[in-house]
Amino acid sequence: MSVIEVSDLRKSYGGRAVVDGVSFAVEEGEIFGILGPNGAGKTTTVECVEGLRTPDAGRVRVTGLDPVTDHERVTRVLGAQLQQSELQAKLTVREALELYAAFHPHPLDWRPLAERLGLTPKLASRFGKLSGGQKQRLFIALALIGNPRIVVLDELTTGLDPRARRDTWELIEDIRTGGVTVLLVTHFMEEAQRLCDRIAVIDGGRVAALDSPAGLIRRTAGSTVISFTPSAPLDERDLNGLPALVSVEHKDGRITLAGTDETVNAVITLLACNRITALQLRVTDATLDDAFLDLTKETAA
């Protein structure tokens, strides 16, 4: 069942389309990622889902509700991560949790939530004195306090150190295991690859691709790279004739080929037929980074 439906969403500023016909659906219980370069229209899209911006055209539904006309009801099913500026520096963690719990008709008990997020030792600390990671944990707690079915997290781990980032990822997985659907806007490929069931790559206000992380990688031209130093020279025509080959590079006697598994199998056969040994043979898969660069290269050009 889709809990978020976006179809042909459009939004312009000063006559410039920043969201230009975006469509996707988020299924209940999944972690759905929105990935894209700076200025691609990710936040604008997500803010239309939250009902914070009114679309110029298109249709947005959150559990069947219109986020603009049914804003009140949408805020009960959808929890959104606050921006830094929305909390006063002098508010303590406990006060923030109590305050935000009071905004909701059926809030979660904030004590176990604070415990789960590792905030119990910080309850008396003022927001302004928290570390970046502690602030993020508090924002996640505040997004979840209304007991939402869906939580929207935008740039969740920006500014966190690697340890805090990994802890936050575990937390997001726990949240999903608890039955909450997660809509995640991120710049971090590793984060998207690790957490998301599906990803919409948004570029220039449009959906450039929508697939699982593995599916996006498979679409990348040259998704497998094989490199080796041959024990004897190889015929250049044989190399260029390899199936599904995307590129061949020679450097310091080493050959690097980008292609698919078919290319790898064919090069191994070619080497065997010519009784050539492949020294320091390495085969690597493309990453989501490669897929992202490939999918968004037109706007970068």
Ligand SMILES: Nc1ncnc2c1ncn2[C@@H]1O[C@H](COP(=O)(O)OP(=O)(O)OP(=O)(O)O)[C@@H](O)[C@H]1O
């Ligand atoms: N209120 C506004 N008025 C005018 N232009 C805006 C407004 N909000 C966003 N924009 C412009 O719309 C474009 C898309 O912005 P948006 O914040 O949606 O992108 P984004 O993909 O979230 O980018 P980033 O990754 O940098 O946060 C940008 O060029 C931005 O400058």
